[in-house]
Amino acid sequence: MSSIRLLFHRIEENWNYKYKIIKTVIDWTVLVYLVIPAAIITIMVYKSWWTDPPAWIESVPFPLLFAVFFFLLWGGYFKTYVREADIIFLRKNEKLMIGMKQGGIIVSYLSEALSAVLLGLFISPIWMNHYGLNFKQLMLFFGIWVSLRWGIMAVNGQLNVHLRGWRSLVRSIPVVVGAAAIWWISYEAFQSGSLLSVFLIVVFNGIVSMLLMKKRFTSIHTFEQDLSIDEKDKNKYTEMIFGLSMDIEKLPKPRPLRKSPRLYSKSNRIFKKRTQRNGFLEIFIKVATRDTVYIRGYLQVFGVTAAAIVFVPPTWLKITIAATGFFFLNIWIGSVWHKLIGSHPFTKKYTGEEGYVKGKNLVTTVLSIPFLIMCAFNVWILHMFRSLFPFF
Known part of the structure; x- marks a missing residue:
């Protein structure tokens, strides 16, 4: 089996896994009464935006739109589609494993670029009709956005994904500050109309992400970190989907032991009348x-x-x-x-x-x-x- 075939097999497994989870939440009643009407309404609303921009956009200045997209930069990782059992076989076949990892990282790059295209299509009626900007500026904006997202994803791939609580918060502060500084410089360059500055920022972000990803792209010695990232992404998606359904029994999350609960610590009565x-x-x-x-x-x-x-x-x-x-x-x-x-x-x-x-x-x-x-x-x-x- 070649690296490409193995990669596509893993991607297919990943999508099948997600599909099975979604099926446990969205049954035919939810599909008929919620998903399909929501899809139809979304299409109709999007079509109406091209002819009549929504009234709420009047209170959304362009800098606020820039700020909103800053929060959309977070939450992603470059996936390599490794599995725990790969340590037995694929680590003895370095060429096959490295080829699969490289393909997975390239797919992650392309999927984020596709997300940027879809977001661009989504806001294009507001971008052009309300803000009066052109298609070239829209491409530059999302070029900045997706390149910085690549950089953040590459940085996240270097950090310990197992940290939780205040340690994770403290560790993420320099990343957030650095990303905010680059995003502010990007905004200033975009507002000034300097296409060369915007292009250089996009190139800089892309080069930084590639340099940070070089070790994961060319070596099998990051296997544990690659596995942790893929498992975290998988578990995060599973918890999100399961959280939408109250009918699926979840394993209780570990919580610190307390002598008494915060609310109703003495189990006092709420109603005086006992019925x-x-x-x-x-x-x-x-x-x-x-x-x-x-x-x-x-x-x-x-x-x-x-x-x-x-x-x-x-x-x-x-x-x-x-x-x-x-x-x-x-x-x-x-x-x-x-x-x-x-x-x-x-x-x-x-x-x-x-x-x-x-x-x-x-x-x-x-x-x-x-x-x-x-x-x-x-x-x-x-x-x-x-x-x-x-x-x-």
């Missing part, structure tokens, strides 16, 4: 508020829907997104309730009781009220404000 409904509510509130996973999940549904409503211009699309978000929120609340109450060994035998149903309905109502208020504010109140105050 079956209040008992279920108390269990749900204590468990859900003690675990940030559930709080973060609720805020994610809340935030994503709010952002989508703000970004799309037509009122009917805002209402459609609000209805879809409300439908998804109810599914999520029901899933969390079933996980914490309905499937627990001590409470699942009471699922047919009146108090169980009343408790679930009350939780759904209470958690839906802030969501509905947010949707109403974004759909109607902001529309009214903008009609009365055009500058708002």
Whole structure:
């Protein structure tokens, strides 16, 4: 087997693995009610941007757009598609292993360039219609962006990927400061219209990334680091996908031992009146508020829907997104309730009781009220404000 065939076999395995994970989260109901409508709405919104830029872009100056893309620089690695078992066979076949690693790194370069192209296509209507910039400037902007991203990915490949907590934060400070300085110089060069300066920055970033990647590109002695990077990328993707589904049982994350929890440390009662409904509510509130996973999940549904409503211009699309978000929120609340109450060994035998149903309905109502208020504010109140105050 040649290095190219082995590389493409590993890439195919990687995509099949991701596809199987996605299938465990996105079943046919989610596909029909969420993914397909979201794709259609996205295409329609994107098409409308070419004829009528969204109103929210008026409050986004060009420097802020530059700042937003700075945060999109992070989170990537150059992958080499090595596996743990390769230490037995491929390390004895250095030529085959180095060829596969080189192909993986080149694929990573090309995939990041493709991401830059897709991002460029996405913002091109705003770039040209609102900011009045041309296609050449768009190419230069994303040339700067992808070359600096290559440099950051190369630096990340030299660091210890196992560090966590404050050590990881301290280690990343020089990287962030250095990247911010280069990004600021790039902005100044771009604003001045100096094409030569922009081109030199792109070349500099590309050369730095290649120099930092030279050892991983030409040697098998970085096997442990390559393996750690690939496993981290794989596990990060898996945790992200599994986190979208409340039906998949996850292994509990290790946590430091505490004598008592931060909330309800004395397990004090929340409701003075002791009824079956209040008992279920108390269990749900204590468990859900003690675990940030559930709080973060609720805020994610809340935030994503709010952002989508703000970004799309037509009122009917805002209402459609609000209805879809409300439908998804109810599914999520029901899933969390079933996980914490309905499937627990001590409470699942009471699922047919009146108090169980009343408790679930009350939780759904209470958690839906802030969501509905947010949707109403974004759909109607902001529309009214903008009609009365055009500058708002």
